[in-house]
Amino acid sequence: MNDECISGPAGPERLAALRAELRRRGLTGFVVPRSDEHQGEYVPTSAQRLAWLTGFTGSAGMAVVMLDRAVIFVDGRYTLQVRAEVDVERFHPLHLIDQPPPRWIGETLAEGDRLGFDPWLHTADQVKALRLACERRGAELVACPDNPLDVAWTDRPSPPKAPIGLHDESLTGRSSAAKRKEVAAALVAERIDAAVITSPESIAWLLNVRGGDVAYTPLPLSFAILHGDGTVDWFVDPAKVPPGVAEHLGSQIRLTVPDGFDAALGRLGRDAKRVRIDSSTAPAQVEDRLDSAGAKVERGVDPCQLPKACKNAVELDGSRAAHRRDGAAMARFLAWLDAHAPGGQVDELGAADALEGFRRRGANFRGLSFPTISGAGSNGAIVHYRSTAQTNRRLRPGELYLVDSGAQYLDGTTDITRTVAVGNPTARQRRHFTLVLKGHIALAMAVFPVGTTGSQLDVLARRPLWSDGLDYDHGTGHGVGSYLSVHEGPQRISKVGNSIALKPGMILSNEPGFYKVGAYGIRIENLICVVEAGTPRGAEWPLLRFDVLTLAPIDRRLVDVSVLSEEEVGWLDAYHARVRAEIAPLVEPEVAAWLTTATEPLRPPRSSRARGRNRP
Template sequence: MFQSFTETSDPTRGAERVSALREAMQRHDVQGFIVPRADEHQGEYVAKSAERLAWLTGFTGSAGTAVVLADKAAVFVDGRYTVQVRNQVDLDVFQPVPVMEISVAEWLKGNVSPGMTIGFDPWLMTRSEVRRIERALESVSARLAPVDINLVDAVWTDRPESPLSQVFEQTDALAGRSAAEKISEIQGILRDKRVVAFCATDPASIAWLFNIRGKDVAHTPLPLSFAIVRAEGRPSLFIDGRKLGNEMRDRLEQLADVSEPDRLLPALHELGSRDGEVLYDASGSAEAIAVAIETTGGHIVEGADPIALPKARKSEAELAGSRAAHARDGVAMMRFLMWLEGEATDGGVTEIDAAKRLEELRAEVGETDGVALEDISFDTISSTGLNGAINHYRVTEKSNRALAAGDLFLLDSGAQYRDGTTDITRTVLFGEAEAARLDLYRDRFTRVLKGHIALAMARFPKGTTGAHLDILARSALWTSGLDFDHGTGHGVGAYLSVHEGPARISKAGHVPLETGMILSNEPGYYREGDFGIRIENLIVVREPREVSGGDRAMHAFETITLAPLDRRLIATRLLTQPEISWLDTYHSRVFGALSGWPDLTAEERRWLDAACRPIVG
C-alpha cells in the first residue's frame, strides 16, 4: 500500500511539546515563535523530517501555521481544515483560528505586547510572509527576528533523517521536450527580464526543468534540490550526491554543474557579489535565499518563478500521456464503483477497505496496460457519512467508519503513473436512503453538478483568470444560500504535483488560464456533522477557437477524467436541457473510452452501459 492508515496525530503530546518549545524560546531570548507547515522549498509536499507543525500540534493538514507565545498558542488553518484541526489538537493548548477571518499577522498584532520579539526560521518563511508580519508587529512596537536554528528542531529529539531517494529520468518522449531545450527557454525569459540569474527553490520546477523525478516526499515524484539558472552559461544544481547513480550524474553533469546542497549559500553569496540583478520569487522562496544574495551586496528583483508557467503549459506529449493515464484510471474507477455497488448488498465494507480496493484496482490496470502504478497522488479521501463533511479527511484506523445503507460515500483519490497524474472525486449513495433524505441528497448533489457542468461548458477569452470563472461553479448553490469553503480548481502536473501552480480556479486565482494547462473542476457541498458532496474531473484548457457568429476566439475546456456519475443522485428536474445534453455526451464519451478496454468482461461492459445511459429517454 502507498498509504498508511495509522493515526499519526497525537494531541495529547501538545502540552509537553509546547512547554519544551517555550523553554527553547527563553534560551534564545524570543517571546514567540512561528511554526509554518513548510520546508526550505516552501512547497506543499514535505518530507517527514520537515513535519514540524504536525509534531508540535498534532494537526496533519497540508497547510497551516502555529504561533506559540509565552502564555498562549494558536493554529491557523484555511476552510479545508476547520473541522479537522479541532479534532487533532489539544484545545486547552491551541486556539484554532480560521485564516480566512483573521491572519497570522492580525492575530499577532492583537496578542503581542510592545518590546516583544517573535522568532522565525528564515528558511521556512517567504519574504512576502515576513513583510506582512513585520508590518503588523512594528505597528505595536514589537519585532520579528530570525533565529540561527529552528527552535522546534532543537527540542524534536527523534526527528527523522532527511530523505535520500534515488533520482531517475523522465524521458524526453514523456516530457515532450529535452532538458536542454527547457533550460534555453528559461534563460531567454531571464534575459528578457534583464536579470542575471534565478534561484529555483521549488523541487517541482527543478524536476520539470531537468526532466528528473524522485521520491523524497510522499505521493509526489520530487527530488528535493535547489538550482541556480543563469541567463548566460551553465545552471547549477544542488542535490545530495547520494541520490545520484553514475548514469544519472553523468547525464546531469552534461547539463549543469552539480554540487552538494551545502554549496548553495556560498554560490548565492558569489552571485550577490557580481554585477547584475537576481530574480527572486518573494511569495515562493525562503527569506534566507534573498538575504544570502543581499549579504554580499547583491540586488534582487522580485517576480514569479519563471519556470512555473512554462511547466503548467503541458506539451502535446504530456497531454497525450495524461489522457492515457486517465483512460487507465477510468477503468480502475469503473471497476471500483461496480465493486462498491455489490458491497452495498453484502455489507461490511469500511472506508479503509474502499481505499485499499481502489489502490489494488489501479495497480492491476497498470499491469495490464504495461504502465505501473508508481504511487497514489495523495492520501485517498475515503469518507462516509459525517466524515464526508471534512474537506480533506484522512481515514485512519481510529476514524474508520463502515459504510451504512443510506449514507453518502465521498471518494477523492488520484494516481501517479509515469505518463500522467490523476485526481478524481465521486460521491455515491451507498445502498438505499429513505425518501426525505434522498430528496435532500439529490437537491444538493444536483446543485453541485450544475456548477461542475457550468464550468466544464465555459467558453472564455484570452486573459481570463480562474477568479473570473469561479462563480460559475457556485451560482446554483448560492441561489439556495449554500456554498463551499475551498477553491473550485487547482492546477495538476504531468507526473508531478497533483496541486500545481500558478493557475487555479478560485476567488484568489488571478493568473490567466492558458492553452495546455490541466486543472481540476471540483465544486462541493458540506453539511458539518452530516455528509459531504464533491464532484471532480480534470480539465484541459484548449486553444482559442472561433465561435460561430462571434467575433472573438474563445478558450474552452476538455474534460479528461473518465468515470460515470451516480445517476440515483441526480434530480433531473433541476437540470436545463443544455446541462442534460452535456451529461449525456460526457457519459457517452466515458462508455466509448472504457468499453473497449482489452480485458473488460461482459458483466463489466453491461454495468458500464447501464451507468452511462442517457439521463432522459
Template sequence: MSVIADRLSAVRVLMRERGYDALIIPRADEYLGEYLPEHNERMLWVSGFTGSAGAIVVLAESAAIFVDGRYTVQVRNEVDPDLFAYHHLIDEPPIAWLCAALPAGSSVACDPRLHTLAWFRQSGAALASADLELAADSDNLIDRCWDDRPEPRVSPAVLLGEDYTGASSVQKRGNIAEAIVAKGADAALIFAPDSVSWLLNVRGTDIPCLPILQSFALLRADGKCTVFVDAGRLPEGLKEHIGPGVEFLPESEAEASLLACRGQRVLADPNSANAWTQLCLERGGAELVAAEDPVLMPKASKNDVEIEGARQAHLRDAVAEVRFLHWLDEEVAAGNMHDEATLADKLGSLREEGEHYRGPSFDTISAAGGNAAMCHYNHQNVEQPGSLSENSVYLVDSGGQYTDGTTDITRTVAIGDPGAEIRRMFTLVLKGHIALDQARFPRGTTGSQLDVLARQFLWREGCDFDHGTGHGVGAYLSVHEGPQRIAKAHNPFPLQPGMILSNEPGYYRDNEYGIRCENLVVVQPVSEDTETPMLGFEALTMVPFDRRLIDVALMTAEELAWLNDYHQQVHAAIAPRLEGAVLDWLNNATAAIAA
C-alpha cells in the same frame, strides 16, 4: 502532562533562552511544498494536527492554531482545546492576531527557510507597526526539541525521457535562459523542487505522492545551472541525461554560493521562494529582481506530448475507478458495509494493476457519511475508520501518479437511498460542475473570473463551499500545481492552452454528509474563427457520475444533454478496456437519462 504539552513546554524553554515572546510554526518546510517528508512535519509534532495547511503560534503561556475552512471540523477532533485556541487562517491571520495579543517590544521568531520573502517582509512591517520585532532564526527551535526526529529519506531520482516530457533539459534550460535575459538579469533562482525537476527532466521518490527531486538551483543567463541537492539523490547516467552545463553541489554549500553572487542581478520570486535564499543573496551583494519563477508558466502549459500522456494516464486510471465503483455496488448489494480503510485499499490495489503506475498522487480521501463533511478527511488519522451505512453517501477523492501523467478524481456514491435532500444538493453541485465545464472564455481570462459559474446554483439556495473550485495539476508532478487556479480569491494568472486544472465544486453539511464532483480538464482552443478566439475545457477524467443521485427535475435539457454526451464519451473510451460484469455496470452507469 500529555505528550503535546511536554513538547510545548520544551519549546517554551528554548524560546525563553533565545529571548523570544512568540514563535510562528507554519505547516511548511524549507522547500515550501504542500507535501512534507516525515522529518519535516513540525506542526504535526507540536500539535497533533494532521491537515495539509495551517500555522501555529506559541506564546509564553498559551498557543493558537490557525486553519482554513477545510479543517474547521478536523482541527477540533485532533487538537487539544486546553492547549490551543482555534482561529480561522484567513479571517484572523496569525500576524494580525499577534499584533493584538502581544505587548509592545515583544519579539516574534520565525525560521526564514519556512516562509516566502514576501511573507517575511510584509509580516515584519505589520509587526513593526505594532512595535513588535520579527526575528529570523534558521536554527529551527522545533528541530532542537525534537529528540526522536526521523532521518531524511534519500534515494536516487528517476530519469524521465523525452517521450514523456516532449523536450530535452537542454532545450528547456535554453528557453528559460532567454527569459532571464529578457528580464535584464544575470541569473534566476529556481527554487521550487517541481520547477527543478521539470527543468532537468527528473522525478524524485523521497516524498510520498509528490515525485519531485528535493533541490533548488541557480540558472544563469548563458544556460549554465548549479543545482543544490544531496548527492545521494543523483542517479547514474544523470549528467548524460540532462546534457552539459549543469553542476551539482550539496545543500551545505548553498549559502556560500549565494553569497558569492555579488554584483549580479538575480531574478527571484518573492511569493514562492523562501526568504532565507533571497536574504543570503542580498547579504552577499546581489540585486534581487522580483519576478515570478520563469519555469512556472512553461511547466503549467503542457506541450502536446504531456497532454497526450495525461489523456492516456486518465484512461488507465478510469479503468481502475470503474472497476472499483462496480465492486463497491456489488459489495453494498451483498450487505458488506466495508470501512473506509478497506475501500481505499481496494481502490489503490486496482490502480496498482495499471501500466506506468507509480503510486498515489495524494492520500485517498475515503469518507463515509458525516466524515465526508471534512473536505480533507483522512481515515489514516483516526482511531477507527468509519464504515458505510445504508441510505447515505460515500465520497472518494483519489488520484494516481503515472509516468505519463497525474490524476485526481472525486466521485460521490449513493449507498442505498440517500433521500431527496442529498439528491437535491448533489444535483446543484453537478449543475455547477457542468456550467464550469461548458465555459467558453477569451485569452486573458483568469480562474477567479470563472469561479462563480460553479457556485451559482448553490448561492441561489443560500449555500456555498469553503474551498477553491479548481487547482492546477502537474505532468507526473504535484497534484496541486500553480499558478493556475479557479477560486473566489483573485488570481492574476490567465488560463492558457495546455493548463490542466480540476473542476470540483462541492457541498458539505457538518457531521452529516459531503458531496464533491471532480474531473480534471485541460484548457484548449475551441474556436478560432469567431470574432474573439475562445478557449474552453476538454475533460480528461472518464468516469460516470452516479445517476442515482441526480434529481432530474432540477436539470435543464441542456444540462442533461451535457451529461448524456459526457457519459457517451466515457463509454466509448472505457468500454473497450472492460468485459463481463464490469462492462455491464458501465453500460448501465452511462445509459442516457431522459428529460
C-alpha cells in the same frame, strides 16, 4: 516516495520543551509554519514540525507559540479536522483567512516582546507581514540562526535521500536543454543574469528528473541557479544522484553539495548580478543573503511556472492515456462498491485500499497522488478528511459516500472525486447533488475569450448553489502537473483573485461541492484541460474552452432530472456515452455490463443538439 510518519503523539511535553528552549534564547514566542524550505504541499518527515508539535496533519496551517498561550491557524478545509487532531485546550484554533496570523500577532504581542522565526521556512512576503505586525506593537521579529523546535525535537528524523531518476523525453516531450534554453532566453530578454529556483517541481521539470523525497509527489528536494547561458548549478545531495543520471545530465548542469548554496548566492552578489527570485515561494533567507551580498534582486514569478503549466502535446497525450487507465480502475472500483456497500460489508479504509488495489493493476502506476479521502456519511462533510482506525466507519444504506483520490503514473497525474449513494438517496440529498452537478457542468461547458482568468469563471460553478443560499469553502479548481504535483500553480479557479490567464495546455480540476456538517458531503471532480475553441465569424477575441480528461460515471441515482436543463442533461448523457465507449473495452465483461447500466442516458437523445456545445 517518502511516506513516513513522525513518531508518537503530540503530547504536552513537546510544547513544554519548545517553551523551555524559547526561554533559554530570550524569545517571547515562535512561529511554526507547516512548510519546509521549499514551501511544498508535502514535506518530508524531518520537516513535519507542525504535526510533531500539535498533531495537525493537514496541508496548510501555522502555529504561534507564546510562553503563556498558543494558537493554530487552518483554513476552511480543516476546521473540523483540526479539532479532531489537536488538543484545543493547548492550541486554540483560528481561521487562517478570517483571522490571519499577522492580525492575531498584532493584537496579542506587547511592547518589547521578541517573536522568533526560521528564515528558511517563511517567504520574504510572509516575513514582511509578520515584521509589520510586530512593529505596530513595539515588538521585535527575530530571525533564528537555527530552529529552536529542532532542538526540542530530539528524535527528529534525518533528511530524505531517495534516489533521483531521469524522466524520459518520450514522456516530457522536450529535452532539458531545450527547456533551459527557452527559460534562460526569457530571463535574458528581461536583462536578468540568473534565477534562483527553490521549487523542487520546477527543478524536476527543468532538468527532466524525478525523485522520491516526499510522499505522493516524485520530487528531489534541492535548490538550483539557472544562468542566462542556460547552465544550471544544482545543489543536491550527491548520494541521491546515481552515476548514470549525472552523466546523462551533462556538463551544463553542475552538481554541487547543498552546503555550497550559500556561497553561490554570495558570488552572485559579488559579481553584481541581476537575480530573479520568486518572493512568494523563495525562503526569506535566500533574499536576505542576496541582498547582503550586493546582488540586484528582481522579484518576480518563478520562470519555470508558466511553461511547466502549459503542457505540450506529448504530455497531454500521456495525461489522456493515464486517465483512460485510471477510468478503468474507477469503473472496477465503483462496480465493486455497488456490489458490496449496500450490505454493510465495506468501510472507509477498506474502500480506499480496494481502490488503490485496482489502480496498482494499471501500467505505469507509481503511487497515489495524495492521501485518499474516503468519507462515509458525516465524515464526507469534512473537506479534507482522512480516515483512521479511530474514525473509520462503515458505508451504510441511506448515506452518501465521498471518495476523492488520484494516482501518479509515469505519463500523467490524476485526481477525481465521486459521490455515491449507498442504497436509496433522499430527495434532499438528490437536490444538493444536482445543484453541485449543475455548477460542474456550467464550468465544463464554459467558452471564454483568451485572457480570462480562473477567478472570473469561478462564479459559474457556484451560481446554482447560491440560488439556494448554499456555497462551499474551498476553491473550485487547481492546476495539475505532469507526473508532478497534483496541486500545481500558477493557474487556479477560485473566488480568490488570480491574475494568471488560462492558456492552452493547462490542466485544472473542476470540483464544486456542498457539505452538510454532521450529515454528508458532496463533491464532483473531473480534470479538464484548456484547449482552443476557435474564433467565430465576426468575433473580436479568439476563444478557449475545456476538454474533460477524467473518465468515470457520475452517479445517476443522485441526479434530480427535473432540476437540470435540457442542455445539462445532454452534457451528462454525452459524457457518459464517451465514458462507456472509452472505458468498456478496457475492463472485464461484468464490469462493462455494470458500466453500461451506470451510463444509461437520463433521456433518450432527440437530436445531435442534446450533446451540448463542448466535448465532455
